[in-house]
Amino acid sequence: MVLLYTESLEAPTTLTATCFDNGNYTVGQINVRKSSGSIPNPPLFIVHPKEKGTYPVILFLHGFSIPNHSYSDLFEFIASHGYIVVAPGQTLFGLVTGLCICSAVGDVEDAAETANWITNNKGENLQLVLPNNVSPDLDKVTLAGHSKGGKAAFALALGHASTSLKFKALIGLDPVAGPDNANRLEPKILNYIPQNFNLDMPVALIGTGLGDDGCCGCFPPAAPWGCNHPFFFNECKPPSCYFVAKDFGHMDMVNDWLVRLSGMFVCKTGNGSKADMRRACGGIFVAFLKAYLFDDDEDLTTIVNSPNLVSPIKLDPVLWIKS
Template structure:
């Protein structure tokens, strides 16, 4: 019987998410989902998995994109109670709010280096175009001061940081309706979106292999030679181990 590593992924509507003043209910919903997974040692989750796959509730990762990235950090930081213990955290272009004076509750960023009290390894994947405005008239959806470098700056080691320099905030999304909407409010890159998705997926897998299965070969290869390993340009690439 196969054993499945669990990754609780949080994806929330980026348009509505950045137009409201609170993500508290989203954090509470995420905690409720985590507790549902944890109940009876994963038996709830087992009911919706293939019969030959068994969930491993001792190896659970938390991940989120955009507002969902902020929610993932909030849950990991204890803004809602969960019995499930997380072993790793991944933020995919997380966003704190529409600007530094209009940050969504619960406020996560304190703008103090390595201030996050996280007892787990963290990976941050950011986009180079996320903090650019669209057509010069629509504000950026991942604005400077509320975006990925500020999340990474508050992470303690071990932590990894990758920036997809030539891609935008929604360029990894494999949903034509979201991409269509994003064309009017997000700056998008000219590179292959399939390559962007492959790069993000590869980083996810390499990071989780390193910190859940003690095999850092793939992560080391990406860190040491990003231009020859990754299908897109990653710059900067950082790995703080201690």
């Protein structure tokens, strides 16, 4: 059974949430290709602040066949708030394997390989590819993912592949467990039992209202009912947060070129500003991580109490279960 929630009452219009504004850091991008045994098998796309400092790390797993670079606008927004985003790419072997056997096992193993690369040698691997004045804080690492990558992120957090990297938080961006509840991808993690996930970290779920709608009557939903965000959230233990971008589709947070392409052939897209959708998703990332990595819950509290006075898009429902 999926639990239903309603958003909180709105507060005075003077409220703001700075997490939805661009951050104060300038950002840079790095592409890390497979070149030696010291680099993980998946190629890496890294977005980071340019200013000198030590920053939390977000390991972000892309959706099925989605290029990791196509999230660059979202990553740049998050990095501008002081985060290093590490996004493994798709290997040809992983793509073919996923197509042929309809499994996410390879995605989870690739994610574990990247996680181990990050943490090995006390972070020196990641440090070597970053600018000299930018350092990763391996005590503040978040695991996140979109679509099939969201499911892979949950699977890695649940121990379906081995990693020594300790994650402090988990964020699922419209995660998808499979084409339908009878054909969930391996490793199967949804059991449809409330608070069933054995996770020792706070979790945030960002869902889309149109993700379980088909495209043009010809294509099945990209995030089908029974395998999508409310079912993931239903199995999360507190502390957990839940936000649904009511008027947007499953791909509306990626870069514009891919939104347009996927909207024609793959999945339904919303009519609102995709830049606002990316800003909303990025702002939720920032607010959630400020609360659980830095003990600053002002923005998260404001979003939960008055989502549609501060968010650039309509969020409904919104929920924060603290304990």
